[in-house]
Amino acid sequence: MPAKKLTPDAVLVTALAIADRHGIEALTMRGLARELGVEAMSLYHHVTSKDVLLDAMVDRVYAEIALPAADGNWREELRRRSASVREVLRRHPWALPLMESRRSPGPANLAYHDANIACLRAAGLTPAQVAHAYAVVDAFVYGFVLQELMLPFDSGPEAAAMIRDEPWGAAVTAHPNMAWFAEHVVLAPGYTFEREFAPGLALVLDGIAESFGLP
Numbered sequence: 001m002p003a004k005k006l007t008p009d010a011v012l013v014t015a016l017a018i019a020d021r022h023g024i025e026a027l028t029m030r031g032l033a034r035e036l037g038v039e040a041m042s043l044y045h046h047v048t049s050k051d052v053l054l055d056a057m058v059d060r061v062y063a064e065i066a067l068p069a070a071d072g073n074w075r076e077e078l079r080r081r082s083a084s085v086r087e088v089l090r091r092h093p094w095a096l097p098l099m100e101s102r103r104s105p106g107p108a109n110l111a112y113h114d115a116n117i118a119c120l121r122a123a124g125l126t127p128a129q130v131a132h133a134y135a136v137v138d139a140f141v142y143g144f145v146l147q148e149l150m151l152p153f154d155s156g157p158e159a160a161a162m163i164r165d166e167p168w169g170a171a172v173t174a175h176p177n178m179a180w181f182a183e184h185v186v187l188a189p190g191y192t193f194e195r196e197f198a199p200g201l202a203l204v205l206d207g208i209a210e211s212f213g214l215p
Contacts (some may be wrong), residue, residue, distance in 0.1 A: 006038055008046045012056050016092070019057065024094035029053075054098065059106030061095045064088045067115040074123035074214065075205050081116070082141045082201055089145045096145060123214055133208045140204045144197055156191040163187060 014035050018027050029050055033040040047053045066084035068077035089096050102109065120130040153159040162168050163182045172178045185191060208214065 006036060006042060006046060008056075010036065011043060011046050011053070012060060015053055016057055016060060019094045020092055024054075024098070052104075055102050055104050055106060058095060058098050058102050059108045061088060061092050061099070062106070062112045063108035064091075065112055067112060068119040070115070070118040070122040072119075074119055075209065077119050078116075078137060078205060079201060081119075082137060083197075085141050086145055086197060089142075090148070093145075093149050096142060096149070099142070125212055125214075129212050133212070136208070137201075137204055140200060144200065148193065151193060153193075156186075159186050159191065159193070 011032070015027055015032055018032065018035060027050075029043055030040045033043050036043075047056070064084075065088050066081055068074075068081040089099075105113075116134060117130060120133050125133060151159075153162055163172055163186050172182050
C-alpha cells in the first residue's frame, strides 16, 4: 500500500483506529507502522515510545467528552457530561481501563478533570464533598459502561432469548426472585439494559443532592 504522509496526528489517528477495531492488545508499533506503510523505526521520529503513544491516545479520547460548565446547573451539567463519557467509551472501549491510569496526563485529560472539579465547586461543595461526588459519579458511569461491554447480549430480544434457553432457563426457574425479575423486567416488552443508565444516574445525582443539601 502507498505510504501515508507520516505526521504525529496520522500516527495517532491510525493507532486509535486499530485499537477501536481490534482492541488495545492488537496495537503494536510494528503493526502500526505496517498500517501506515512505513518502517517501524520511522514512527519514532513522531512518537518516542508506545507509552507516549498511549498517553496521546487517551488524551484524544478525553478531548471527545463534552465538559461540564461551572456556570450551569450542576445536576444537568453532570448528567450531560456523564452521557457523553458513556458515548465516548462505547466508541473506544479499550480506553476504559486506561482513563485514570496515565502518569503523564495530556491537556484534554487535565481540562476534563479541572472542569468537573469546577462544576462541583460551583455547586457549593466542600473539598471532601467534591471528592465524594466526583468518585461516585465516575464509579457509576465507568461501571455501567463496563457492564454494557461485558454483557453476553446486545439487545432486549437477545436477553429474553438467553433467559428462556438452557442453561439460563432452568437456572432462573429454580430461583424464585430471579424468575420474578426475568418475568417483570427482562421478558417485559421494550426491555434493554441501556435504558437503566438514565434512571441509575438520576439516583446517583439525587443522592448527592440529598446528602449535601443541594437543589
